[in-house]
Amino acid sequence: MSSPAILRQQEPAALVDIAAADAQPAAETPPAERRPNFASLATRWFRLNRERLRAVAIGALSLIAFLVVWHLLTKYRVVFFVRFTNVPSPLAVYDSFARAIHDPKFLTHIVLSCRRILIGFSLAAVVGVPLGLVMGRFKVIDEIVFPVAEVLRPIPAIAWVPMAIMLWPTNEQSIVFITFLGSFFPILVNTLHGMSLVDPVLVRAAQCLGARERSIFREVYFPASLPHIFTGLTIGMGVAWVSLIAAEMISGQYGIGYFTWEAYSLVQYADIALGMITIGVLGLGSSLLIRGAGQLVMPWRPR
Amino acid sequence: MSRVETRPPQGHIEVRNFALSYETIEGPVEAVSRTDIHVKPGEFVSIVGPSGCGKSTLLNAVAGFLKPTTGAVSVDGEQVRGPSAERGMVFQQYSLFPWKTVRENVEFGLKMRGMPRAQRERAARTLLGLAGLEAFEKHYPERLSGGMKQRVGIVRALATGPKVLLLDEPFGALDAQTRVIMQQILTNLWQRLKISVLFVTHDIDEAIFLSDRVYCMTARPGSIKAEIPIPLERPRQQAMMMSSEFLALRRGLMALIREESLKAMGGEITDLGMQGLTIDLHGHSLAEIL
Numbered sequence: 001m002s003s004p005a006i007l008r009q010q011e012p013a014a015l016v017d018i019a020a021a022d023a024q025p026a027a028e029t030p031p032a033e034r035r036p037n038f039a040s041l042a043t044r045w046f047r048l049n050r051e052r053l054r055a056v057a058i059g060a061l062s063l064i065a066f067l068v069v070w071h072l073l074t075k076y077r078v079v080f081f082v083r084f085t086n087v088p089s090p091l092a093v094y095d096s097f098a099r100a101i102h103d104p105k106f107l108t109h110i111v112l113s114c115r116r117i118l119i120g121f122s123l124a125a126v127v128g129v130p131l132g133l134v135m136g137r138f139k140v141i142d143e144i145v146f147p148v149a150e151v152l153r154p155i156p157a158i159a160w161v162p163m164a165i166m167l168w169p170t171n172e173q174s175i176v177f178i179t180f181l182g183s184f185f186p187i188l189v190n191t192l193h194g195m196s197l198v199d200p201v202l203v204r205a206a207q208c209l210g211a212r213e214r215s216i217f218r219e220v221y222f223p224a225s226l227p228h229i230f231t232g233l234t235i236g237m238g239v240a241w242v243s244l245i246a247a248e249m250i251s252g253q254y255g256i257g258y259f260t261w262e263a264y265s266l267v268q269y270a271d272i273a274l275g276m277i278t279i280g281v282l283g284l285g286s287s288l289l290i291r292g293a294g295q296l297v298m299p300w301r302p303r
Numbered sequence: 304m305s306r307v308e309t310r311p312p313q314g315h316i317e318v319r320n321f322a323l324s325y326e327t328i329e330g331p332v333e334a335v336s337r338t339d340i341h342v343k344p345g346e347f348v349s350i351v352g353p354s355g356c357g358k359s360t361l362l363n364a365v366a367g368f369l370k371p372t373t374g375a376v377s378v379d380g381e382q383v384r385g386p387s388a389e390r391g392m393v394f395q396q397y398s399l400f401p402w403k404t405v406r407e408n409v410e411f412g413l414k415m416r417g418m419p420r421a422q423r424e425r426a427a428r429t430l431l432g433l434a435g436l437e438a439f440e441k442h443y444p445e446r447l448s449g450g451m452k453q454r455v456g457i458v459r460a461l462a463t464g465p466k467v468l469l470l471d472e473p474f475g476a477l478d479a480q481t482r483v484i485m486q487q488i489l490t491n492l493w494q495r496l497k498i499s500v501l502f503v504t505h506d507i508d509e510a511i512f513l514s515d516r517v518y519c520m521t522a523r524p525g526s527i528k529a530e531i532p533i534p535l536e537r538p539r540q541q542a543m544m545m546s547s548e549f550l551a552l553r554r555g556l557m558a559l560i561r562e563e564s565l566k567a568m569g570g571e572i573t574d575l576g577m578q579g580l581t582i583d584l585h586g587h588s589l590a591e592i593l
Contacts, residue, residue: 201394201396201398202398202400205392205398205400207368207385207386208386208387208388208390208391208392208460209388209411209460210387210416211411211415212415215415220400223402300401300403300443300445302445
């Protein structure tokens with residue numbers, strides 16, 4: 001742990017005279033501490049992480065409270081503007097979950113949905129990020145692409161369903177296409193935004209150090225835009241799930257969205273909630289993955 | 304490093320008949336007019352002047368970021384056509400790459416030149432050692448203090464062995480104590496590397512303490528109002544700032560700049576002391592009178 005305090009300690013010794021510093025090579029290191037025992041270590045860990053533990057505890061309590069309220073509402077079949085008469089109870093949903101995880105068909109639904117997300121989202125990232133970078137760097141490309149993008153952007157991915165079915169030979173392809181469209185625009189727009197915020201002085205600094213156009217792109221524009229690119233990816237992932245579920249409900253044969261809709265048609269109410277919760281968990285998991293990737297790629301950013 | 308230290312003196316900056324104006328809707332606006340300056344190889348030269356006088360514009364033209372409207376900028380007889388690693392630059396806002404560690408920042412210029420990784424790592428470590436920063440090579444800039452950031456900035460600019468070093472108010476954002484330390488570090492590096500330095504500042508003490516020569520610029524459109532040699536002997540110590548010689552130089556420069564600052568502020572205020580002015584409220588409140 002090199003805290004700011006340690007940094008500051010170094011400052012007075014900061015080379016008033018370089019020659020003097022050359023002569024004294026080793027900076028004073030803090031005296032080696034005796035190894036603390038487990039108990040004191042645990043208390044210290046607790047003190048350092050108290051805030052986080054508190055957040056986790058409150059979060060868990062709030063989830064439990066949610067389940068309890070849900071349970072009570074369904075147990076007494078509350079009718080107060082909204083009707084809980086047919087809403088499955090948490091226990092019923094758990095039963096259906098316990099059955100579903102042994103059902104290969106349910107797993108197929110999940111795997112297929114994940115695959116569609118993976119392909120659609122990856123395509124959107126692979127096209128959207130470079131296009132945004134290039135548009136941000138070269139005005140002509142921006143001037144060509146921007147008007148088209150601005151017209152297409154407000155169209156929700158769901159509105160593309162009929163067109164997608166006409167465009168693509170198979171159902172699978174049109175669902176992936178819709179997922180792609182949903183995540184493409186947030187990724188493109190955020191990358192573009194990141195490019196517009198790159199500090200021009202950093203570009204100058206790179207030029208002064210002998211960097212040419214390509215290096216500046218790779219070493220300055222790209223890393224400088226990364227935080228916004230990842231914002232775009234996070235938003236894009238969310239929209240990808242929204243679009244996927246809608247597409248699956250309308251035109252799918254498999255997938256977790258289709259599973260949820262089918263459960264309604266087959267009057268299996270517990271499965272509706274199971275499908276919804278599965279979608280929620282998958283969405284959460286994928287956005288956590290992106291956040292983790294962001295932290296890996298941008299180690300300089302404070303957590 | 305040895306290559307840097309043993310090369311023949313070079314880095315002769317010449318700015319001749321320089322003028323620079325911007326196009327606006329009302330016609331061209333002159334930022335700098337009719338300016339001639341030069342920096343001899345190994346010389347430390349400062350430019351001082353009131354804010355907005357175009358001293359940074361001039362420096363940016365030497366760096367190659369701006370093209371003069373008339374006149375020419377050359378280094379060692381070669382005309383400046385754009386930014387290059389031959390002219391290292393240090394910015395007021397540090398301008399370190401936040402996504403690179405301290406060492407990677409220093410390595411950047413060498414990487415651009417295609418130096419193999421192991422070699423440039425070694426070079427960067429040596430340079431960081433020179434600035435007392437070897438312990439922080441793996442830190443990201445965000446975690447450094449302002450003084451440390453600017454030391455990295457200077458070392459980064461020096462890493463490629465430029466002919467000249469250009470500094471644009473490099474210590475303007477630092478507190479007074481750190482600033483003095485930084486001035487001494489810069490002097491030390493300059494004496495070791497025998498590099499030509501062009502230093503822009505609005506701090507008169509700083510300019511006198513560091514320089515061999517100081518150019519004083521007029522208010523906008525800027526041009527050279529005076530050229531003042533600083534005959535103080537080196538090495539210079541902080542105590543020197545109290546000497547009568549230093550104070551005399553300071554007084555002279557102050558008077559020059561003050562005149563220009565007043566002009567820059569609009570020109571009407573000629574009597575800043577306001578000796579003739581007495582305010583007699585005659586028992587009324589100020590608000591009533593106004």
